[in-house]
Amino acid sequence: MPVATPRVLIVEDVASQRDILAYNLEAEGYAVSHAETGDEAMEMFREVDPDLVVLDWMLPGVSGIEICRQLKRAGRGRDVPVIMLSARTEEQDRVRGLETGADDYVTKPYSVAELMARVRAHLRRTRPAAVGARLEVGDLTLDPEGHRAYRGEAELKLGPTEFRLLTTLMETPGRVLSRDQLLDRVWGRDIYVDSRTVDVHVGRLRKALTAHGHDDPIRTVRGSGYALG
Incomplete structure (x- = not known):
């Protein structure tokens, strides 16, 4: 997707x-x-x-x-x-x-x-x-057309959902996105997914982002959602 x-x-x-x-x-x-x-x-x-x-x-x-x-x-x-x-x-x-x-x-x-x-x-x-532009936030780089993401020089191993999740967070750095907003952006408005699924995939994304010893750049805002940075 x-x-x-x-x-x-x-x-x-x-x-x-x-x-x-x-x-x-x-x-x-x-x-x-x-x-x-x-x-x-x-x-x-x-x-x-x-x-x-x-x-x-x-x-x-x-x-x-x-x-x-x-x-x-x-x-x-x-x-x-x-x-x-x-x-x-x-x-x-x-x-x-x-x-x-x-x-x-x-x-x-x-x-x-x-x-x-x-x-x-x-x-x-x-x-x-969404219009194919390369994203850069801190030491994170994402190429939507090549479907590749990097932290520094290391390429991140991401599944399709984690890639879309990272894309959404990188498009709105610092902004807190609710689980419902992430569901709409990552899974789509016409697909029913339990909101707890967001937490599971955020966990997987965090694991990929910290695999090379880096700090976790994703911030959890209790009762609200998640933000990058």
Whole structure:
């Protein structure tokens, strides 16, 4: 099983626009979820834990600006890139969108090719292994395309699950990931695995990481989960 596919949440109330975005994102190889209103967006965000949000400014009910503000206020949302789409072209509107917390601002009508390039750029920062980028954290190096990992000069002997687990931890160094988040990223949302299985595989990964006399770089946060470093 490869590294988990990045998931993009589209928040757009116009069906034709939503369908175009979904088609092109899926063609790029991303998993796609969507919402039509601000309330749906918040519920869907909690449900699918996306890696990136494409958010329209003008939505029925709660505006995209307010949704962005809520997402960036605390918790997981602070780490998820938000690309704001808007027909508003004035500089003050762009500034307002960015100051609210949006990571990017794209005006309508937009070039689909340019938007896809921006999506790739943001995911390269937050999910580098998913786009084939080499990861380096301390003395750990991971090559997702070659499916190899090293600690210093020594190659690590990892099973497929331990490799995906290390990849997930290296993509988010210092951040505590809950068992549920690790289950989603490592095993997938559609596969049922007992949360205790995470502990078993973390133990196996620790054994591989310390096999050459190195310190254990994985931190256990009681009641929360695990973090690298």
